[in-house]
Amino acid sequence: MSELTRLTAAEIAVKVQAREVSAVEVAQAHLDRIAAVDHAVHAFLHVDTERALAAAKAVDDDVAAGRPAASPLAGVPLALKDVLAMQGAPTTCGSKVLENWQPPYDATVTQRLLRAGVVVLGKTNMDEFAMGSSTENSAFGPTRNPWDLDRIPGGSGGGSSAALAAFEAPLAIGTDTGGSIRQPGSVTGTVGVKPTYGTVSRYGLVAFSSSLDQAGPCARAVLDAALLHEVIAGYDPLDSTSIDAPVPPVVAAVREGATGDLKGVRVGVVTEFAGDGYEPGVTAAFTAAIEQLRDLGAEIVEVSCPSFDLALPAYYLIAPSEASSNLARFDAMRYGLRIGDDGTHSAEEVMSLTRAAGFGAEVKRRIMLGTYALSAGYYDAYYGSAQKVRTLIMRDFDAAFAKVDVLVSPTTPTTAFKIGERTADPMAMYRADLCTIPSNLAGNAALSVPCGLSDGLPVGLQIMSPALQDHRGYRVAAAYEAARDAAQGGPLIHRVPELEVSR
Amino acid sequence: MPSISRAEVAHLARLARLAVTEEELDLFAGQLDQIVAAVAQVGQVADQDIPPTSHAVPLTNVFRRDQVRPGLTQRQALASAPAAEDGRFRVPRILGEEA
Incomplete structure (x- = not known):
């Protein structure tokens, strides 16, 4: 494996600006790595070789001409989740309904990446329409976890997390509706961030559950995630739920955290997220992380958030309800798959046949579940109650954040x-x-x-911060990461087993 | 708690414009029943006087500026159409045989 693929995004960007290495060499090293290992990992649905090299060349031209870098990540390769629109390449969302569909516009996230000189290598695999926790719901086959190829890389953003852990890209974009950035990060030993809702534009992000969907950065190091966060975040008038507020100072928070001092930081351990169903190895790693935070000077307290027990059932009513409405757009009329258009079937029949053939089982389950939850007679008992639970959860967070600066828990109860x-x-x-x-x-x-x-499989520590206080979590994560690496003799991700390389 | 029958799944599938096979009716009836039984826990707050939250960010009436800006061209809009004719989307007939 080329040493270039082992570098962090921050290191690559500095070397490119210092002309120690060209952005084209960096891009080529990652494209070579993809060619060598993606047959086994299957992180990518589409590799955009020519445009990636052209984008890298443009960065090298800027450097040669002495022009200032477009961003602190100019020339750094990235893997883009296939739920975000990018012109000139397919956006499939892991679904047969959108197989080969080419969007006529760029998502705002995509546009910001391209303007920042980030080199988009291609589109990553995902559970169909981001519904799933394993990437097994992709219509194009599962992605495999580089730590153990018989295991899942998490989901829905398993392609993005696996691309990072396989050293196919130093950066990736994910989207998180119920954990689709964080849980894949946890099970692949990578960093995954769900920013505050409304701080990263959803324009051009194919909608699953609009009140929950949020795009965010994925990386192998906390600083890299923060650098990417600042590139993609910010107000966008094209997303009517976008928050018109300054981007939280996440990069500065990482630099502060990396000094290793957490004195005065109050960390709340969520008592509901422990016990039955949590693997002993997960609990042990989580407990050790808490001790590490205490050693860094943080004050550790237990915090009860009783309504969190109802979060899962509320989510599986709200998300499917919104999905049943959002996915009604796949009606076989203006774009995407069309089945049965042979003159004998009506438009409605064509819709039903297309959706039956184009959607996988999980998407169908959720559409029907959402249709059920929103039906007259059940609405108050299910959807209405779930919305009340949502209020209770927000109140639990408010009460907790009145006492502590951040909350922590395991990211997910088990390893991959x-x-x-x-x-x-x-x-x-x-x-x-x-x-x-x-x-x-x-x-x-x-x-x-x-x-x-x-047992040789990564465990994740989840750090939760109040809305628009994203920098708090970054500070704690950066301090923890530095202490962990010092205690364990280097980054955890470097302990991932070598993948067999094909030539 | 209501259990979800095959007939109910067939009804939901019809509402959602999903053609389902006989095997799928059996599979989904069992699975949806299990899922609904689990999520029904939220019903314990049904009687409580709690305002519902539909959205984490309380925004209302977000307007854009009344300004002309470029949209898709006809060619772009039709580029991914399953079928197009004379510069328009071609769709199957809207009425069924019996209509």
Whole structure:
């Protein structure tokens, strides 16, 4: 493996500006790595070789001409989740309904990346329409976890997390509706951040559950995630839920945190997220991380958030309800798949046949569940109650953040499970999102940072911050990461087993 | 708690414009029943006087400026159409045989 693929994004950007290495060499090293290992990992649905090299060349031209860097990440390669529109390449959302569909516009996130000189290598695999926790729901086959190829890389953003852990890209973009950035980060030993809802534009992000969907940065190091966060975040008038407020100072927070002093920081351990269902290895790694935070000077207290127990059931009513409405747009009329248009079928029949053939089982389950929850007669009992639970969860967060600066929990109750282990049992699959969902329902910021291994598989520490206080979590994560690396003799991700390389 | 029957799944599938096979009716009836039983826990707050939250950010009436800006061209809009004719989307007939 080329040493260039082992570097952090921050290191690559500095070397490119210093002309120690060209952006084209960096891009080529990552494209070579993809060619060598993606047959086994299957992180990518589409690799955009020519445009990636052209974008890298443009950065090199800027450097040669002495022009200032477009951003602190100019020339750094990135893997883009296939739920975000990028012109000139397919955006499939892991669905047959959108197979080969090319969007006629760029998502705001995509546009910001391109303007920042970030080199987009391609589009990453995902659970169909971001519904899932394992990437097994992709219509184009599962992605495999580089730590153990028989295991899942998390979901829905398993392609993005696996690309990072396989050293195919130093940066990736994910989207997090119930944990789809953080849980994949946890099970692949990478960093995943769900920013405050409304701080990263959803324009051009194919909608799953609009009140919960949020794009965010994925990386192998906390600083890299923060640098990417500042590139993609910011007000966008094209997203009517976008918050018109300054981007939280996350890079400065990482630099502050990396000094290793957390004195005066109050950390709340969520008491509901422990006990039955949590693997002993996960609990052990989490407990050790808490001790590390205490050693750094943080004050550790236990905090009860009783309504969090109802977060999972509320989520599996709210998200499917919104999905059943959002996915009504796939009607076979203006774009996407069309089945049965042979003159004998009516438009309605064509719609039904297309959606039957184009959607996978999980998407169909959620559409029907949402249709059920929104039906007259059930609305108050299900959707209405779920909205009340949402209020209670926000109140729990408010009460907790009145006492502590950040909340912590394991990111997900288990390490990566085996491919196929939970596909027949939807509820078992849903429980992977147990600890991540509350922050989607309340809209606050949350991230996952690797906190050790259990039987050779990564465990994640979730750090939750109040809305628009994303920098608090980054500061704690950066301090923890520095202490962890010092204690364990280097970054955790460098302990991932070598993948077999094909030539 | 209501349990979800095959007939109910067939009804939901019809509402959602999803053609389902006989095997899918059996599979989904069992799975949806299990999921609904689990999520029904939220019903414990149904009687409580709690305002509902539909959205984490309380925004209302977000307007854009009344300014002309470029949209998609006809060619771009039709580029991904499953079928187009004379510069328009071609769609199957809207009425069924019996209509």
